[in-house]
Amino acid sequence: MYWIRSKKLKERLALGFGASLVLFTLLLVIDLQMDLGVSRGEFIPSHGRVRFASEDDKSGIYNEFHRKYLAKSNASGSKEYLTTNPHTRGRTDTSGAGYPSKQVTTAPPHDRFKDLTALVVAPKNRRNPQFYERIVVKEDQSDDENPTLAEMLDLRVSPNATNLERFQLSITKNELYAKSDKLVDAVIQDMVSMPIKHVVQKEGGTQIKLIIEYPNDIHALFKPMRFPREQQTLPNHFYFTDYERHNAEIAAFHLDRIMGFRRAMPVTGRILNITTEIERVCDDNLLKTFFISPARNKCFHGKCSYYCDTSHAICGSPDTLEGSFAAFLPTQADTQRKVWRHPWRRSYHKRRKAQWETDPDYCAMVRDIPPYDEDRRLLDLMDMSVFDFLTGNMDRHHYETFKIFGNDTFPIHLDHGRGFGRPFHDELSILAPLLQCCLIRSTTLETLLLFHNGPKSLSEQLRDSMANDPIVPVLWEPHMVALDRRVAIILQAIRDCVKKASEEEDFDAAGQNHLDQSFS
Numbered sequence: 001m002y003w004i005r006s007k008k009l010k011e012r013l014a015l016g017f018g019a020s021l022v023l024f025t026l027l028l029v030i031d032l033q034m035d036l037g038v039s040r041g042e043f044i045p046s047h048g049r050v051r052f053a054s055e056d057d058k059s060g061i062y063n064e065f066h067r068k069y070l071a072k073s074n075a076s077g078s079k080e081y082l083t084t085n086p087h088t089r090g091r092t093d094t095s096g097a098g099y100p101s102k103q104v105t106t107a108p109p110h111d112r113f114k115d116l117t118a119l120v121v122a123p124k125n126r127r128n129p130q131f132y133e134r135i136v137v138k139e140d141q142s143d144d145e146n147p148t149l150a151e152m153l154d155l156r157v158s159p160n161a162t163n164l165e166r167f168q169l170s171i172t173k174n175e176l177y178a179k180s181d182k183l184v185d186a187v188i189q190d191m192v193s194m195p196i197k198h199v200v201q202k203e204g205g206t207q208i209k210l211i212i213e214y215p216n217d218i219h220a221l222f223k224p225m226r227f228p229r230e231q232q233t234l235p236n237h238f239y240f241t242d243y244e245r246h247n248a249e250i251a252a253f254h255l256d257r258i259m260g261f262r263r264a265m266p267v268t269g270r271i272l273n274i275t276t277e278i279e280r281v282c283d284d285n286l287l288k289t290f291f292i293s294p295a296r297n298k299c300f301h302g303k304c305s306y307y308c309d310t311s312h313a314i315c316g317s318p319d320t321l322e323g324s325f326a327a328f329l330p331t332q333a334d335t336q337r338k339v340w341r342h343p344w345r346r347s348y349h350k351r352r353k354a355q356w357e358t359d360p361d362y363c364a365m366v367r368d369i370p371p372y373d374e375d376r377r378l379l380d381l382m383d384m385s386v387f388d389f390l391t392g393n394m395d396r397h398h399y400e401t402f403k404i405f406g407n408d409t410f411p412i413h414l415d416h417g418r419g420f421g422r423p424f425h426d427e428l429s430i431l432a433p434l435l436q437c438c439l440i441r442s443t444t445l446e447t448l449l450l451f452h453n454g455p456k457s458l459s460e461q462l463r464d465s466m467a468n469d470p471i472v473p474v475l476w477e478p479h480m481v482a483l484d485r486r487v488a489i490i491l492q493a494i495r496d497c498v499k500k501a502s503e504e505e506d507f508d509a510a511g512q513n514h515l516d517q518s519f520s
């Protein structure tokens with residue numbers, strides 16, 4: 001009798017365990033899309049897909065690339081924070097002393113990556129797709145409709161609409177603005193030259209941001225300068241405790257534009273008078289945080305969860321202050337944005353790892369989950385990975401899309417304040433999406449090849465693009481060098497992907513031959 005009861009109990013337990021397993025898997029899948037915060041790396045991956053055929057590749061291309069690259073770059077030693085100088089012992093020099101010493105080694109000949117160029121120019125083979133077409137993807141956009149926000153909302157642009165309003169209403173399903181859009185410069189010019197009417201602190205977010213109000217209901221998002229350009233990310237800071245850099249926002253906008261993405265709102269620098277253009281026109285809450293520092297500079301700190309106190313105040317010199325001004329996203333009714341959790345989000349914890357950091361098959365799981373299973377979204381994440389790797393931004397926790405355009409629309413490139421912090425370090429983990437999926441848009445690869453082979457390098461194009469910004473030079477020179485270096489690293493990553501896939505193709509073909517022979 002007891003035995004029967006215990007057996008029932010066992011069965012019940014087994015049933016219960018089975019049910020909770022199903023529920024847990026469901027939760028993980030939903031979490032990936034809806035950001036419930038369950039899959040933050042605490043759990044061992046339950047899916048065991050085998051992506052690569054060869055036995056020695058259990059860790060995947062991402063880890064392999066990491067190892068290979070580290071082995072190369074470690075030979076020359078770290079160039080960051082050369083602090084072990086007897087005269088500076090005990091102090092960490094973050095003012096740019098980490099400029100790399102001139103290397104004695106001769107540079108290898110320029111690799112033009114002709115193998116990759118061949119893949120970009122090869123026509124798409126619809127009938128009999130080649131193995132590399134799964135890596136370098138050519139999109140079919142022939143029947144792609146691209147409505148504007150104005151069309152979707154059935155709004156007409158009124159004759160006295162401001163440049164910003166026109167810009168906002170001409171945002172399309174595919175991009176924020178068209179390649180030759182004249183409104184971009186007009187919107188920037190307005191933000192630079194219009195008088196500031198009112199200032200309030202933006203609520204939410206972790207670090208201080210101000211909403212700037214100009215006449216005619218024009219708004220911009222302001223991030224203040226905290227440090228000189230040469231200041232690098234503090235060595236003991238994590239990506240999530242790093243200070244935001246106003247110039248990173250400006251440079252990111254220009255980079256996004258010359259990459260041909262056009263997914264970042266226009267951003268410009270501007271030099272303000274902190275007294276007349278902020279203190280005298282701000283609301284009471286912000287006004288309460290103003291003070292004069294011992295050096296007789298005008299300062300304020302606002303209220304926020306990171307660095308909003310007297311010891312982290314924003315100070316003028318004595319009352320001039322530099323900052324970045326981002327054109328405001330649309331505020332019209334029905335232009336709400338959907339917030340998505342980034343599948344390759346980091347753990348935002350000083351000890352924990354995210355699932356993608358330990359699971360080489362992570363991409364295979366993401367590929368199955370809407371909206372990453374169709375249309376452009378996964379390719380957009382690859383673009384974002386390229387973009388963030390170039391700037392060194394590790395802070396991509398969420399991204400936003402315009403709800404009204406549905407799922408087959410671009411992710412808005414927002415929040416780049418934590419880029420451009422470590423010019424002597426290339427953070428390969430930012431490339432994890434690209435390396436784990438082995439996937440890139442053909443047009444993006446083409447752009448990278450053009451930067452790499454000229455006639456104009458990425459840094460030269462960026463320098464030209466930012467030449468008219470009021471706070472030029474926007475970036476410290478080592479960041480420019482880093483950009484060109486990183487382009488070559490991305491190209492090498494794609495080459496490795498293609499090589500691996502071609503080896504597998506050969507391996508499969510050989511296996512097929514072998515089978516054919518044994519049957520004949």
Ligand SMILES: Nc1ncnc2c1ncn2[C@@H]1O[C@H](COP(=O)(O)OP(=O)(O)OP(=O)(O)O)[C@@H](O)[C@H]1O
Nearest residue numbers: 204205206207221265326327328329414415416417
């Ligand atoms: N140009 C813009 N116009 C209007 N709203 C914006 C603009 N840029 C960003 N925002 C909104 O403000 C929020 C915070 O901006 P941002 O991410 O740059 O600041 P943050 O302090 O880094 O925030 P968080 O700490 O949440 O990452 C964004 O999530 C976005 O919804």
Ligand SMILES: [Mn+2]
Nearest residue numbers: 206395415417
């Ligand atoms: Mn942020």
